[in-house]
Amino acid sequence: MKVDFLVIGGGPGGTPAAMALASAGRRVLLVEKGAGLGGTCLFEGCIPSKILRESARRLQDIRRAQEFGLQIPAGEIGVDWGAIMKRKAAILRGRAEGALQRARQIPTLSVQFGSAALLGPRRARITPRDGTPEDVEFGSAIITTGSVPNLLPVTGVDLPQVLTSEQVLEIDHLPKRLAVIGAGPIGVEMAQILAAFGTRVTLLEAGPRILAPVDEEIALALEDHIRRQGIALELGARIAAIVRDGDEVRMQYRDAAGTQREAQAEFVLEATGRRPNVDGLGLEHTAVRHDRHGVKVDAKLETDEPGIYAVGDVLGHPMFAHWATAQALALAAHLAGRAARFPAPAVNTAVIFSIPVVGIAGLTETEARSAGHAVGVARYDYRADARAQVSGHAEGFLKLVYDQSSRAVLGVHVLADDAASLLGEGALAVGAGIAVETLAAAIHPHPTLSESIGTAAREALAARASSARR
Ligand code: FAD
Numbered sequence: 001m002k003v004d005f006l007v008i009g010g011g012p013g014g015t016p017a018a019m020a021l022a023s024a025g026r027r028v029l030l031v032e033k034g035a036g037l038g039g040t041c042l043f044e045g046c047i048p049s050k051i052l053r054e055s056a057r058r059l060q061d062i063r064r065a066q067e068f069g070l071q072i073p074a075g076e077i078g079v080d081w082g083a084i085m086k087r088k089a090a091i092l093r094g095r096a097e098g099a100l101q102r103a104r105q106i107p108t109l110s111v112q113f114g115s116a117a118l119l120g121p122r123r124a125r126i127t128p129r130d131g132t133p134e135d136v137e138f139g140s141a142i143i144t145t146g147s148v149p150n151l152l153p154v155t156g157v158d159l160p161q162v163l164t165s166e167q168v169l170e171i172d173h174l175p176k177r178l179a180v181i182g183a184g185p186i187g188v189e190m191a192q193i194l195a196a197f198g199t200r201v202t203l204l205e206a207g208p209r210i211l212a213p214v215d216e217e218i219a220l221a222l223e224d225h226i227r228r229q230g231i232a233l234e235l236g237a238r239i240a241a242i243v244r245d246g247d248e249v250r251m252q253y254r255d256a257a258g259t260q261r262e263a264q265a266e267f268v269l270e271a272t273g274r275r276p277n278v279d280g281l282g283l284e285h286t287a288v289r290h291d292r293h294g295v296k297v298d299a300k301l302e303t304d305e306p307g308i309y310a311v312g313d314v315l316g317h318p319m320f321a322h323w324a325t326a327q328a329l330a331l332a333a334h335l336a337g338r339a340a341r342f343p344a345p346a347v348n349t350a351v352i353f354s355i356p357v358v359g360i361a362g363l364t365e366t367e368a369r370s371a372g373h374a375v376g377v378a379r380y381d382y383r384a385d386a387r388a389q390v391s392g393h394a395e396g397f398l399k400l401v402y403d404q405s406s407r408a409v410l411g412v413h414v415l416a417d418d419a420a421s422l423l424g425e426g427a428l429a430v431g432a433g434i435a436v437e438t439l440a441a442a443i444h445p446h447p448t449l450s451e452s453i454g455t456a457a458r459e460a461l462a463a464r465a466s467s468a469r470r
Contacts, residue, residue: 003029005335006124006138008116008281011039013144013312013324015099020332022109029136030103031126033115036096037103040146040313041321043092044166049189051088052169053353055079056196060355067392079197081174088169118282121305125282140307140335143288143295144328145281147274147313152181156242161249162268165190171267175199179251179265181239183210185352187271188226192355195231202263204237204253211352215364215399215413222354222415225395229355232263242268276314293317299342301331309335318348346371349427351420356396359419361426362411365401374404378436378459382416386447393417400436400456404464407435409457418449425453436460 007018010032018030034043041047059079065072103111114128119135127133149164151157163171165186176199180191183205195201203226210226210233211219226233236256243250251263276294287305289296294316301309311331312324326343334340352358368375380398382388388395396419401411412426429439439457444450 001029001134001136002138003027003110003136004139005029006031006116006136006141007144008124008141009039009144009146009312009314010034010037010111011144011146011312011324012041012321013146013314013328014039014142015103016325017142017144017311017328017332018109018111019103019106020329021336022106024332024336024338025108026336028109029112029126029138030109031112031114031116033113033129035113035129037099037111038092038096039321040166042095042099044169046321047092047095048088048169049165049186049193050353051091052084053189053193053355055084055087056193057355060196061392064392079174081172085170085172115280117280118285118308120285121287121307140309142328142331143278143281143303143308143310143314144312144324145277145314147319148277148279149270150273150275151270152239152272154239154241156244156249157270159242159244159249159268161244161247161266162242162270164270168267168269175266177248177265178202178267178269179204179249179263180269180271181251182271182273183207183233183235184271184273185211185350185354187269188222188352188354190269190271191231192226192229195229196355200230200232202232202234202251202265204234204239204251204263206236206238208235208256210235211354211358213364214352214358214360216366217397217399218358218413218415221396222356222358225354225356234261237261274313274319276316278314300334301327301342318345318350320348320350323348323350347427347431349423349430351423353420356393356415356417357419359412359414359416359423359426361413361423362409362430363401364411364413365399368401368403368410373410375410376402376404376436376460376463378402378456378463380452380456380459382449382452385449385452387449387451388416390447391417398422398452398456400439400453400460402436402460406433407437408433409436409439412453414452416449416452422449422453425450429453 004026005028007014007030022028179202180187191201191203238254240252288303295310311327313319330340330342349361378400382396396415399413409429436457444454
């Protein structure tokens, strides 16, 4: 078989890249080794974790029903874990079927379920899930094979009670006790979700704070929420070993003071990050370079092997679905001969679905200072916000980071129950280099959380006026 483009991996990077190139009339073969299109995000990541979170958040709100003048008979709120898992399976199935249907409507796109390995710079072997291997020749290839969980090199990590982020989303019952290793986005999200369902959670983090790359004030405020939720958060914890104890396990670790401690748990969630997945890809038959941080590419996402490109988690951080898709669409436009704007890390947007949610667009205050900007920071506190008070979630704050000379918005950082819905405007402001004056002049509807962006921008204007008066 001969194609113009071979796309290896059908996640948020590979699927849109393949569909965009095929829609531009190129012959594309998309190879996915899993059972459907959607990748880690759909089957083991973004979507299943958010489905569990949705049930957890609704449960939290129902428990507060009386505050809202609603009467729910005591003792009748229960969790049907099986029904939650069924709902999850149905949503995932529907989304995977939808993606495959859309792909099959494009005549020049072939989807093959199986694994691909490069045999050389223009040749690959496709081993179907059922069937005999076939070699394919391609004009160009896009590697978008994603990432896999990192496992700590400690004794006991191979015990059946020690779960990866993928396995924890498949557990068949709600555990009584869970220990989570790693307070990155996945560890924090899962710890808070299961704690909301009633699991007793211990969250162990080796570093001095949670969510290392997030704005420090936001991370510290979220630590407070985590503790108030009843989660035992231990910072500076060094895991020594995990040992079996009957049906459960004991996590042995040293706390920040160096004292040996133990945490008993039914399951341990290993959430110590992910590594780029190049296993069995045959990169050694090409000039593609990679190390533990990922495949190496230039500014147009081309590897050292001309004609072989890479996008998404396989490039290393930032590992987010929308980032993989943004790179994929820019690359597809470029390869189809159209003008393309490749996304720059400084305009990255991310949402961490903690409780409350953390929203990030662009540079943090610290990053902006390190990049040499004359940084201004304007704030907004949701305790006084109308919408936040009405919704019963008057907590958190927003930080608007801007350049005092150019006036351009450099970053929008939010901790709020509904931070996710503010990020679109934040991403636009940062990506387009919009001035704080423009944001301040935009009419933000009342009562919505979006008013916080306008109010913070007006605070930036007031700060300038008062320094001019001095
Ligand atoms: P992937 O989605 O990993 O897709 C790669 C695909 O390649 C896989 O389907 C794999 O089967 C296939 N593949 C691998 N090797 C081969 C081969 N040799 N041949 C053929 N196919 C192959 N991101 C967000 O933006 N928001 C979130 O809320 C979020 N939540 C997450 C929660 C969890 C628990 C996890 C684990 C991740 C989460 N992420 C989230 C991250 C997100 O899932 C990834 O950033 C995203 O899936 C990366 O897309 P990708 O296309 O690069 O790789």
